[in-house]
Amino acid sequence: MDTELVIRAQRGDEEAFASLAVAVGDRLHAVSCRILRDIDLAEDATQQALLAIWRDLPTLRDPARFEAWSYRLLLRACYAEGRRTRRWAPNLRLLPADEPAGGDGLSSVHDRDQLERGFRRLSIDHRAVVVLHHFLDMPLEAVAETLCVPPGTVRSRLHHAMRGLRAALDADARPAAQEAIR
Amino acid sequence: MSTERETTRVVRAWLEEGVTALPDRVLDAVLDQLPATPQRRPWWRAWRSPYMNNPVRIAIAAAAVLVVALVGYEFLPSNTGSGGPPTTTPSAAPSPTLAAAPTSTVLPTLPGSGPIGAGKYTIFPDGLRGYVSLTMEVPAGWEGCCAAPGWIVYNGGASAWLTGAAILVGDVTGLVVYGDSCRWQSSPTSKPVGADAFAAALAAQPGRQASQPRAVTVAGLPGVHVRLTVPDDLQTTTQSDGDLTFVDCDAGEYRSFDGRHHQGLSQIDDFYFVDVGSRTLVFDIFSFPGSPASAVPELEAMLASVEID
Numbered sequence: 001m002d003t004e005l006v007i008r009a010q011r012g013d014e015e016a017f018a019s020l021a022v023a024v025g026d027r028l029h030a031v032s033c034r035i036l037r038d039i040d041l042a043e044d045a046t047q048q049a050l051l052a053i054w055r056d057l058p059t060l061r062d063p064a065r066f067e068a069w070s071y072r073l074l075l076r077a078c079y080a081e082g083r084r085t086r087r088w089a090p091n092l093r094l095l096p097a098d099e100p101a102g103g104d105g106l107s108s109v110h111d112r113d114q115l116e117r118g119f120r121r122l123s124i125d126h127r128a129v130v131v132l133h134h135f136l137d138m139p140l141e142a143v144a145e146t147l148c149v150p151p152g153t154v155r156s157r158l159h160h161a162m163r164g165l166r167a168a169l170d171a172d173a174r175p176a177a178q179e180a181i182r
Numbered sequence: 183m184s185t186e187r188e189t190t191r192v193v194r195a196w197l198e199e200g201v202t203a204l205p206d207r208v209l210d211a212v213l214d215q216l217p218a219t220p221q222r223r224p225w226w227r228a229w230r231s232p233y234m235n236n237p238v239r240i241a242i243a244a245a246a247v248l249v250v251a252l253v254g255y256e257f258l259p260s261n262t263g264s265g266g267p268p269t270t271t272p273s274a275a276p277s278p279t280l281a282a283a284p285t286s287t288v289l290p291t292l293p294g295s296g297p298i299g300a301g302k303y304t305i306f307p308d309g310l311r312g313y314v315s316l317t318m319e320v321p322a323g324w325e326g327c328c329a330a331p332g333w334i335v336y337n338g339g340a341s342a343w344l345t346g347a348a349i350l351v352g353d354v355t356g357l358v359v360y361g362d363s364c365r366w367q368s369s370p371t372s373k374p375v376g377a378d379a380f381a382a383a384l385a386a387q388p389g390r391q392a393s394q395p396r397a398v399t400v401a402g403l404p405g406v407h408v409r410l411t412v413p414d415d416l417q418t419t420t421q422s423d424g425d426l427t428f429v430d431c432d433a434g435e436y437r438s439f440d441g442r443h444h445q446g447l448s449q450i451d452d453f454y455f456v457d458v459g460s461r462t463l464v465f466d467i468f469s470f471p472g473s474p475a476s477a478v479p480e481l482e483a484m485l486a487s488v489e490i491d
Contacts, residue, residue: 014216021209029204034197042201043208050212051219058221059441115196134190135197148367148432166189 006063009054017057021050024067027136028074034131037120041081049077068146075128075147082124111169118168126161129154222441289317293326298334302487305332307351307463314458316351316401319487321480334484336477344446347469347477349484355461357440359383363390364416367432377455377462381408384438384453389413398454400465401490405456412436412449446470458490 001023008016028049032042052073060069119127125147132143133154140158144151292303300322306315320334327333332351359380361369374383381395391411398407416436417429426446427434435443444451445468454465465488467481 010221012221014213017216018213021212025204025209026202029208030200030202033201039201043205046204047208047212050209051215054212054216055219055222111192112196112199115193130193131197134194162186162189162193165193166186169189169192 001064001066003063003066006057006060006066010057010060010063017054020053020066024070025050028070031071031131031136032074032078034135035075035078035124035127036081037116045074045077045081048080049074052077068142071132071146072148075124078128079124114168114171115165118165118171121168122161122164126157126164129157130161130165133158292318292320292332292334294333295326298324298326305351307332307353310353310461310463314461314463315491317487317489317491318484320484324480334481336474336480344470345472345474347467347473347481349465349467349481351463351465353461354380354439354455354464359387359439360437361387363387363412363436363438363444364428364431366435366437375462377406377457380439380455380462380464381406381453384408384410387438400454400456400485401488403456403458403490405454407452407454410438410451410453412444412447412451414448416447418447442466444468454485456490463490 001020005016005020005023009020025046029042029046032045032049033039036042036045049070053070056073060066119130122130128147129143132138132146133140138146140154141151144154147154289302289304292298292305298320300320302317302319304315304317324334324336327335327348333348334350335348336346356373358371358373360366360371372383374380378395385392385395385408387410390413393407393409395406395408398405416431418426419429420426428436431437437443438451448471450469452467454467456463456465465485467478467485469478469481
């Protein structure tokens with residue numbers, strides 16, 4: 001990230017901020033889409049996050065840490081969007097795929113469906129860890145810094161989340177009776 | 183049964199699918215809102231520059247002092263102040279040292295940086311211009327800070343800012359008080375309304391020394407005082423710019439309330455809250471073990487001189 005742009009935006013330079021927003025907007029939006037699993041919610045969250053970044057930029061102490069800081073504000077917006085809308089379970093719009101799945105990735109539509117269900121069962125805390133680590137390839141220490149939680153908490157959340165997703169993928173192997181019992 | 187590695191591979195592939203581009207209309211909406219979205223200026227931030235060996239700042243300050251001195255010599259011959267830069271030792275009996283000292287009924291606005299001539303100044307607290315203004319008597323030897331309204335810091339003459347002290351004035355209406363000053367991002371928060379509630383919320387923060395809130399009078403208005411002390415046993419590191427990082431605290435900051443992070447171990451903050459109409463103002467006098475003994479009494483005298491318009 002161009003720290004000079006960050007510094008100029010900190011001083012209220014709207015053009016510099018526009019350049020920053022273009023540079024980070026896609027990445028932020030990709031993250032919010034993956035966490036919230038709903039395009040409308042994600043657009044709102046990204047928009048709110050970008051405005052929060054603009055508003056709070058002067059309080060950023062180290063411009064070199066802009067990227068991690070911006071993800072932190074994005075996650076706050078995701079939390080807020082989730083609380084505000086209450087559209088979690090019943091009204092989710094699945095994300096359209098821009099590209100077909102790779103041959104070495106998902107084996108079936110069924111896997112996608114199971115993952116979607118499993119992911120939706122996770123809390124935002126757990127989703128955030130999965131997305132930051134497995135989508136952005138952030139090391140766990142960086143995830144911890146971004147989320148402002150201890151690294152041990154991140155490891156625990158990741159373990160719990162991946163266990164849940166694994167269970168979702170394995171769900172088809174369970175007897176249907178298990179579902180009926182609930 | 184999926185293996186752990188297989189699950190990771192599938193999840194990663196699944197995450198790669200989907201939307202990645204931010205629609206232009208969202209970006210446009212953000213940019214359209216910028217003019218109506220004021221930035222939060224960091225008037226609560228740690229001050230850094232007054233005690234840093236920054237040649238540019240020193241040059242600017244020196245030039246400002248020279249200009250002011252020349253103007254004073256030209257137009258204010260009866261003012262027999264020294265005309266030189268302010269002494270670094272605060273005087274108990276303030277005397278004009280800069281020609282910037284006000285001589286007319288229109289008071290100058292407190293400068294946001296550089297030496298402040300002894301005299302009476304108008305302060306427009308951050309975010310309250312047009313709603314409330316203050317006047318305050320400032321003795322010699324103090325500096326404005328951080329390009330922010332309402333910051334006055336003592337230049338202790340040392341390179342370390344922990345030898346300084348300051349008073350700052352601001353609006354805390356609607357700000358969040360953290361449940362824990364160190365774990366401020368992960369602890370419950372509250373949004374106290376009014377001076378009494380704000381002081382009580384701060385005094386209730388665990389893990390730090392706090393006095394009982396007590397009633398005081400500020401500028402002739404009823405107010406409340408609470409003293410908070412930053413613990414001395416927190417682990418810190420010093421950044422390259424001299425600022426401190428509280429390494430075990432969220433984001434490396436030790437915070438009392440929204441945006442107010444503290445600058446050093448054993449820092450004492452005397453918060454004076456006062457309600458002015460629907461707003462709650464705070465006067466924060468803060469000092470450190472290394473602050474000059476004369477600094478806090480002078481800051482208290484400044485507070486005692488405050489008048490609210």
